[in-house]
Amino acid sequence: xxxxxxxxxxxxxxxxxxxxxxxxxxxxxxxxxxxxxxxxxxxxxxxxxxxxxxxxxxxxxxxxxxxxxxxxxxxxxxxxxxxxxxxxxxxxxxxxxxxxxxxxxxxxxxxxx
Amino acid sequence: xxxxxxxxxxxxxxxxxxxxxxxxxxxxxxxxxxxxxxxxxxxxxxxxxxxxxxxxxxxxxxxxxxxxxxxxxxxxxxxxxxxxxxxxxxxxxxxxxxxxxxxxxxxxxxxxxx
Numbered sequence: 264x265x266x267x268x269x270x271x272x273x274x275x276x277x278x279x280x281x282x283x284x285x286x287x288x289x290x291x292x293x294x295x296x297x298x299x300x301x302x303x304x305x306x307x308x309x310x311x312x313x314x315x316x317x318x319x320x321x322x323x324x325x326x327x328x329x330x331x332x333x334x335x336x337x338x339x340x341x342x343x344x345x346x347x348x349x350x351x352x353x354x355x356x357x358x359x360x361x362x363x364x365x366x367x368x369x370x371x372x373x374x375x376x
Numbered sequence: 377x378x379x380x381x382x383x384x385x386x387x388x389x390x391x392x393x394x395x396x397x398x399x400x401x402x403x404x405x406x407x408x409x410x411x412x413x414x415x416x417x418x419x420x421x422x423x424x425x426x427x428x429x430x431x432x433x434x435x436x437x438x439x440x441x442x443x444x445x446x447x448x449x450x451x452x453x454x455x456x457x458x459x460x461x462x463x464x465x466x467x468x469x470x471x472x473x474x475x476x477x478x479x480x481x482x483x484x485x486x487x488x489x490x
Contacts, residue, residue, distance in 0.1 A: 303482065304482055306420070308477055364422040365420075366422070367420045368419050
């Protein structure tokens with residue numbers, strides 16, 4: 264039981280490049296989330312998926328898109344990376360949108376030059 | 377708007393002492409709070425939670441106190457150990473909206489001196 268996994272662990276992009284961050288959970292959770300964490304800041308919600316087939320914007324969705332591929336997987340895409348998107352990205356999951364605490368992955372460190 | 381704040385960005389304690397990390401919230405309708413621990417290079421990890429129908433909850437070496445009157449909660453760590461060194465976040469899990477989302481504070485960095 265790996266919990267929440269994320270790939271890649273680290274990525275360097277040039278401005279304007281695109282990439283997709285992958286997240287998967289094996290806990291049969293319904294809800295999944297993407298956060299970004301900047302130095303000295305708490306986590307800010309980018310997008311979430313309350314259940315398979317649904318996605319909604321969080322606090323800072325601009326510049327990102329998401330896909331809930333199936334119950335296990337929730338990906339985050341940067342279509343045209345900008346230096347302001349340099350951050351650490353965390354994926355999380357919960358049994359349901361109002362159930363319990365969030366289980367976090369190890370994070371993806373993204374540097375946009 | 378909704379905000380969750382912490383009183384101190386850093387806290388340094390001696391090994392074996394008790395640690396107290398404070399957090400304030402602004403939404404009087406908030407009914408569920410969670411404390412997370414984040415070690416360097418890792419994702420946040422659940423420590424303990426508390427619902428608004430309680431004013432105290434205890435776990436293993438940790439206690440969370442909730443004062444709804446002043447919208448304040450605290451995390452107490454007993455007999456702090458070097459392994460407790462991390463950033464601690466309080467999160468407001470207000471479920472009054474259409475979906476339950478967490479609002480995180482900025483975090484307090486706890487350093488434990490040997």
